[in-house]
Amino acid sequence: MATHAYRVQRTTHASRVGLGVAILALPALITLPAWGDPASMRRLVEFIALLVLAQMWNLLAGYAGLLSIGQQAYVGLGGYALIVLADDLGVDPFLSVPLAGLIAMAIALPTAALVFRFQGGYFAVGTWAVAEVFRLLVANTGALGRGTGRTLKAVFPLARETRELVTYDIALALAVAALVGIYAFLRARFGLGLMAVRDSEAASQTLGVDVFRTKLIVYLLAAFGTGATGAVIYLNLLRISPDAAFSINWTASTIFIVVIGGIGTLEGPLVGAVVFFVLRELLADYGAWYMILLGALAVSVMLAYPQGLWGLIAERWDVHVFPVQRRLRIDDAPRP
Amino acid sequence: MGWLDTIVQGLLLGGLYALFATGLSLIFGVMRIVNLAHGDFSILAAFLAVVLVDALALHWLLALALVVPLMALLGYLLQRLVLNRLLGRGILPPILVTFGLSIIIQNALLETFSADSRRLNPGGIDTASLALGGGLAVGWFSLITLLVAVLVLTGLQLFIGRTRRGRAFRATADDQATAALMGIDDRGLYALAMALSLGIVAVAGVFLGIRTTFAFSSGPDRLLFAFEAVIIGGLGSLWGTLVGGAILGVAQTVGAKLSPGWGILTGHLVFLGVLLIRPQGLFARQRRLD
Numbered sequence: 001m002a003t004h005a006y007r008v009q010r011t012t013h014a015s016r017v018g019l020g021v022a023i024l025a026l027p028a029l030i031t032l033p034a035w036g037d038p039a040s041m042r043r044l045v046e047f048i049a050l051l052v053l054a055q056m057w058n059l060l061a062g063y064a065g066l067l068s069i070g071q072q073a074y075v076g077l078g079g080y081a082l083i084v085l086a087d088d089l090g091v092d093p094f095l096s097v098p099l100a101g102l103i104a105m106a107i108a109l110p111t112a113a114l115v116f117r118f119q120g121g122y123f124a125v126g127t128w129a130v131a132e133v134f135r136l137l138v139a140n141t142g143a144l145g146r147g148t149g150r151t152l153k154a155v156f157p158l159a160r161e162t163r164e165l166v167t168y169d170i171a172l173a174l175a176v177a178a179l180v181g182i183y184a185f186l187r188a189r190f191g192l193g194l195m196a197v198r199d200s201e202a203a204s205q206t207l208g209v210d211v212f213r214t215k216l217i218v219y220l221l222a223a224f225g226t227g228a229t230g231a232v233i234y235l236n237l238l239r240i241s242p243d244a245a246f247s248i249n250w251t252a253s254t255i256f257i258v259v260i261g262g263i264g265t266l267e268g269p270l271v272g273a274v275v276f277f278v279l280r281e282l283l284a285d286y287g288a289w290y291m292i293l294l295g296a297l298a299v300s301v302m303l304a305y306p307q308g309l310w311g312l313i314a315e316r317w318d319v320h321v322f323p324v325q326r327r328l329r330i331d332d333a334p335r336p
Numbered sequence: 337m338g339w340l341d342t343i344v345q346g347l348l349l350g351g352l353y354a355l356f357a358t359g360l361s362l363i364f365g366v367m368r369i370v371n372l373a374h375g376d377f378s379i380l381a382a383f384l385a386v387v388l389v390d391a392l393a394l395h396w397l398l399a400l401a402l403v404v405p406l407m408a409l410l411g412y413l414l415q416r417l418v419l420n421r422l423l424g425r426g427i428l429p430p431i432l433v434t435f436g437l438s439i440i441i442q443n444a445l446l447e448t449f450s451a452d453s454r455r456l457n458p459g460g461i462d463t464a465s466l467a468l469g470g471g472l473a474v475g476w477f478s479l480i481t482l483l484v485a486v487l488v489l490t491g492l493q494l495f496i497g498r499t500r501r502g503r504a505f506r507a508t509a510d511d512q513a514t515a516a517l518m519g520i521d522d523r524g525l526y527a528l529a530m531a532l533s534l535g536i537v538a539v540a541g542v543f544l545g546i547r548t549t550f551a552f553s554s555g556p557d558r559l560l561f562a563f564e565a566v567i568i569g570g571l572g573s574l575w576g577t578l579v580g581g582a583i584l585g586v587a588q589t590v591g592a593k594l595s596p597g598w599g600i601l602t603g604h605l606v607f608l609g610v611l612l613i614r615p616q617g618l619f620a621r622q623r624r625l626d
Contacts (some may be wrong), residue, residue: 029346047547061428067427067431069372069431069435114608114612117611117615120368120370120427121364121369121370121427121430121431122364122370122563122567122590124370124372124435125370125559126611127373128556128559128560128561129560129563129564129604129607129608130608132557132560132600132604133601133604133605133608136597136600136604137478137601137603138524140595140597140598140601146597158511164540166598185558201413202407248556252435252439255432255435255436256436256439259432259436262559263428267460281338287446287447288443288444288446288447289447291439291440291443292439292440292444294445295436295437295439295440295443296436296440298432299433299436299437299440300416302420302422302429302432302433302435302436303418306425306429
């Protein structure tokens with residue numbers, strides 16, 4: 001019997017080019033404060049925050065099949081954790097960002113015990129209801145400023161330039177950590193199990209994947225990333241209120257970014273976030289029409305091109321900048 | 337207000353919540369999808385009624401008679417033109433599309449009607465009340481709402497339980513593939529179910545508009561209350577939604593009496609409590625539709 005020479009391919013041409021571009025772009029981004037203006041720095045922090053939120057939601061919905069409509073809970077909890085840690089407990093405000101992520105993750109554990117009782121569509125509404133519970137609890141707590149919210153005072157003694165510079169650096173570090181972390185995570189053994197769960201829960205269970213544990217880990221990681229992002233958002237904004245911090249609009253923007261860019265790929269949220277930002281700049285003067293247009297775009301993409309913009313690109317040119325799948329290459333000549 | 341009064345008001349509020357919940361439960365029962373724009377459609381119906389009552393000076397009942405078929409038609413078209421195209425692609429597309437619709441409807445209402453709160457003026461019926469003795473009085477309108485909810489549930493139960501079309505609903509809910517093999521047109525059935533769902537939620541929206549003020553962003557809360565009534569009552573139980581709605585209503589009025597900011601929060605917490613203790617709900621049935 002003739003056997004074919006084969007090898008398992010885990011990198012692509014595009015992934016090597018992508019790595020090169022990243023290596024070139026990172027120093028430019030790191031040194032941006034030295035040559036860019038403060039306005040573009042603040043805008044980049046906003047962009048990064050949305051990008052990380054989108055990556056986290058994509059990990060949940062695109063890879064673990066957990067369709068959460070309640071991720072605004074962790075944006076709000078992360079933001080409030082930052083204020084409490086920095087202002088009330090005297091923790092360094094910048095160190096508070098990862099700690100806020102940990103707090104969000106700690107709250108996500110008992111939350112998961114409740115919302116994991118739901119499947120599919122009911123999981124979506126259940127997570128939304130829980131996010132409302134957190135909003136109302138915060139809005140009814142005197143120490144958290146009730147409905148009017150609070151202002152981050154711990155950063156007042158710092159020079160404005162210092163604060164903006166460190167916030168930008170933290171945001172950049174968060175984005176790199178999220179992207180590299182998720183990429184490494186998906187390429188590892190765990191990622192293989194995760195994608196098996198997404199494709200068929202029953203089949204992956206029979207192969208020994210612990211479905212519940214896999215989903216729980218993803219939910220906790222997403223809560224950490226979303227909570228830390230919430231802290232970065234409010235380190236940038238300084239003023240927090242329950243209605244804004246726990247707003248469904250965080251999740252709406254996130255979902256539109258992921259759906260338009262391409263759900264279930266790492267490139268998709270990047271593409272989607274760029275589209276989102278360009279549209280936002282173009283339609284800045286048209287108020288609510290911006291969200292209507294984005295919503296219509298997301299619905300159309302879901303109907304006509306469910307794989308999103310990146311999916312179209314990947315399909316047309318077979319490009320994979322972040323290859324998480326393993327490809328079997330069989331060489332033509334059979335070996336004797 | 338005494339405690340008894342608070343509880344009676346809460347029970348009556350349950351009638352309204354059951355009206356919100358019925359359509360949601362029906363759609364989930366037949367198609368296994370959750371329409372995340374369910375609450376926003378009710379608010380859309382309430383705004384349409386406001387336009388008819390204010391601009392055309394129509395009686396609120398006439399406005400209701402126009403808005404309900406209009407919303408039913410919208411539901412039919414939504415299913416035929418949009419949601420039916422997503423069949424067989426899993427649960428993710430319909431959830432994301434209805435979520436997109438929810439955001440589109442909210443922002444379109446904001447652009448059209450501004451962020452101001454509105455209310456329907458029904459000409460006195462919203463304030464008339466019936467004295468029950470002992471200082472207890474119930475609003476006529478709350479009683480009418482509860483009566484309508486009971487009528488809608490009875491009608492739906494008779495339709496699903498006794499008619500040929502209702503049998504097709506049950507068959508499709510149990511096993512879509514086999515039902516389709518038996519010659520049931522599931523796509524037409526889904527469109528009919530969505531028409532019924534939006535027609536019923538239009539009634540709920542108009543009644544809400546008479547009972548209280550509403551704004552462009554009131555939809556998601558309605559969806560959550562409807563969802564909670566369904567879960568408390570037990571998935572698949574039509575009459576359970578009435579009990580679920582009543583429990584949610586009492587939780588909200590009692591909570592609000594204890595502390596003004598705690599009304600809706602208490603409702604949510606009771607829902608989470610039921611979920612923790614009895615996740616299948618109080619009246620869960622094996623069959624999804626009954």
